[in-house]
Amino acid sequence: MAPCHDHRDMVNGFIAELRWRGLLQDSMPGVEEHLNSGMRNGYIGFDPTADSLHVGNLVQIMMLVHFQRSGHRPIALVGGATGMVGDPSGKKAERNLLDEDALRHNQACIKAQLERFLDFNDPKNPAELVNNYDWFKDMSFLRFIREVGKHITVNYMMAKDSVKNRLESGLSFTEFSYQLVQGYDFVWLNRNKGCSLQMGGSDQWGNITTGTELIRRMHDGEAYAVTTPLLTKADGTKFGKSEGGNIWLDAERTSPYKFYQFWLNTSDDDAARFIHIFTTLSKDEVDAVIAEHKAAPHQRSLQKKLAADITERTHGKAELEAALQATGILFGQGTAEVLGALSEKQWLDVFDGVPQADVPHSSLAAGIPIADLLSDTTAFLSSRGEAKRALKEGSIAVNKAKVGDDRVVKTDDLLSGKFILLQRGKKNYFLVKAV
RNA sequence: GGGGAGAUACCCAAGCGGCCAACGGGGGCAGACUGUAAAUCUGCUGGCUCACGCCUUCGUAGGUUCGAAUCCUGCUCUCCCCA
Numbered sequence: 001m002a003p004c005h006d007h008r009d010m011v012n013g014f015i016a017e018l019r020w021r022g023l024l025q026d027s028m029p030g031v032e033e034h035l036n037s038g039m040r041n042g043y044i045g046f047d048p049t050a051d052s053l054h055v056g057n058l059v060q061i062m063m064l065v066h067f068q069r070s071g072h073r074p075i076a077l078v079g080g081a082t083g084m085v086g087d088p089s090g091k092k093a094e095r096n097l098l099d100e101d102a103l104r105h106n107q108a109c110i111k112a113q114l115e116r117f118l119d120f121n122d123p124k125n126p127a128e129l130v131n132n133y134d135w136f137k138d139m140s141f142l143r144f145i146r147e148v149g150k151h152i153t154v155n156y157m158m159a160k161d162s163v164k165n166r167l168e169s170g171l172s173f174t175e176f177s178y179q180l181v182q183g184y185d186f187v188w189l190n191r192n193k194g195c196s197l198q199m200g201g202s203d204q205w206g207n208i209t210t211g212t213e214l215i216r217r218m219h220d221g222e223a224y225a226v227t228t229p230l231l232t233k234a235d236g237t238k239f240g241k242s243e244g245g246n247i248w249l250d251a252e253r254t255s256p257y258k259f260y261q262f263w264l265n266t267s268d269d270d271a272a273r274f275i276h277i278f279t280t281l282s283k284d285e286v287d288a289v290i291a292e293h294k295a296a297p298h299q300r301s302l303q304k305k306l307a308a309d310i311t312e313r314t315h316g317k318a319e320l321e322a323a324l325q326a327t328g329i330l331f332g333q334g335t336a337e338v339l340g341a342l343s344e345k346q347w348l349d350v351f352d353g354v355p356q357a358d359v360p361h362s363s364l365a366a367g368i369p370i371a372d373l374l375s376d377t378t379a380f381l382s383s384r385g386e387a388k389r390a391l392k393e394g395s396i397a398v399n400k401a402k403v404g405d406d407r408v409v410k411t412d413d414l415l416s417g418k419f420i421l422l423q424r425g426k427k428n429y430f431l432v433k434a435v
Numbered sequence: 436g437g438g439g440a441g442a443u444a445c446c447c448a449a450g451c452g453g454c455c456a457a458c459g460g461g462g463g464c465a466g467a468c469u470g471u472a473a474a475u476c477u478g479c480u481g482g483c484u485c486a487c488g489c490c491u492u493c494g495u496a497g498g499u500u501c502g503a504a505u506c507c508u509g510c511u512c513u514c515c516c517c518a
Contacts (some may be wrong), residue, residue: 234473235473235474261471264471264472265471265472266472267472267473268470268472268473269472269473270472270473271472296470297470297472298469298470298472299470300470300471300472303470303471303472327471330471331471383481383482383483384482384483384484385481385482385483385484385485386464386479386480388484388485389464389465389478389479389480390464390465390479392478392479393464393465393466393478393479394465394466395464395465395466424464424465425464425465425466426465426471427471428464
């Protein structure tokens with residue numbers, strides 16, 4: 001056998017890879033042979049509905065990552081045009097349309113994020129980013145319905161679940177047309193980029209098959225579809241949300257610390273599935289981590305591995321280190337002494353993603369009753385009533401020590417001369433800075 | 436165009452003249468147990484004081500009444516049925 005310097009010299013079973021990772025929901029007959037017989041181009045579309053992707057998009061991003069690692073060329077499509085139409089799939093109501101400026105801004109931000117996951121400079125199979133606005137901006141309505149619409153019957157379009165489910169509540173012609181617009185993306189990519197595969201979540205199956213159908217009818221091309229299962233959590237709640245809402249890939253929206261914590265907090269069942277999906281570890285490595293975790297579940301090595309891997313991939317090594325340091329300090333044996341040993345810079349680094357407030361030295365010198373500090377002074381808790389409730393629950397800690405409602409916070413409580421750490425329960429922190 | 440039903444706190448959903456800050460469920464938060472997991476149990480979940488009490492709140496604007504989320508009127512919106 002010829003020596004192989006780079007795994008990308010060879011195409012290796014992408015579909016098999018998806019299978020063991022639990023990422024394969026549906027696929028069209030013949031895909032596996034098609035992909036295994038040479039380097040192929042495949043794409044996934046991303047909706048520019050916000051200026052950042054979130055962890056829910058991560059499944060699709062990882063699909064492209066695995067695709068590239070298998071030796072194929074991934075194409076990420078940002079839906080500048082489709083974003084203007086609105087996909088009815090899985091939506092109960094008509095969507096609001098974004099204006100063009102917002103879409104442009106969102107596309108640029110999403111592109112920057114995708115560049116962190118995919119290799120756009122690989123000499124053999126570089127990733128590519130396209131925007132369907134580029135081929136739709138000069139497409140006239142008449143041309144579209146003559147060239148594209150002509151090939152698909154309304155009967156065919158109505159049979160799609162995304163349309164059927166909305167027939168009762170109603171959907172606009174615009175949303176109805178969505179599958180054709182997306183289908184034409186595939187046609188265009190097939191023609192101009194040699195793209196023969198579209199991937200996506202299982203809710204995209206209908207849209208994708210409209211695309212393969214169009215390709216077949218318009219120029220007798222070869223095209224395939226593969227979808228991933230919809231990601232769920234073991235407890236049935238929606239994946240990707242946390243107390244504060246969505247978990248974003250943008251560090252400004254979700255701090256790397258919170259991002260790391262999100263993954264660290266996944267349940268055992270979920271973590272075992274997620275490590276298959278969101279890391280590039282080999283099957284042996286995955287099995288080993290899961291086995292290690294089973295042997296000593298309290299170590300939570302599985303969650304740690306998962307969180308570290310994704311955080312580093314998303315935010316980089318330095319941010320991961322900072323998140324680890326913050327985690328160690330906040331959840332470790334961390335006592336007031338540990339905290340007091342930090343430099344001012346360390347304080348600010350560790351608490352980067354934690355809400356903060358400035359409090360004048362003078363009021364601390366006078367002493368602030370804890371209830372006042374929690375609500376009026378810092379707005380850590382939304383009202384005095386909530387502060388008092390929390391105190392009654394025994395959930396408030398100052399500098400990692402539980403306090404009662406009679407506690408008065410003074411200058412003596414300042415650590416490193418400047419900081420006080422407030423805490424509600426185990427996971428909610430607030431940093432007071434004396435100024 | 437005609438007829439009917441409805442709008443209650445984050446969501447669902449009771450209440451139909453005073454005992455309603457408003458049953459119950461979900462969600463959320465916290466405590467216990469743990470492993471910053473899951474499951475379970477307990478408490479809290481409008482604001483101010485927290486002890487009574489007070490203030491704002493039941494689509495919206497008025498009205499009746501000692502007193503209304505509950506009755507009357509106008510308005511807005513939603514849903515269903517018939518044409």
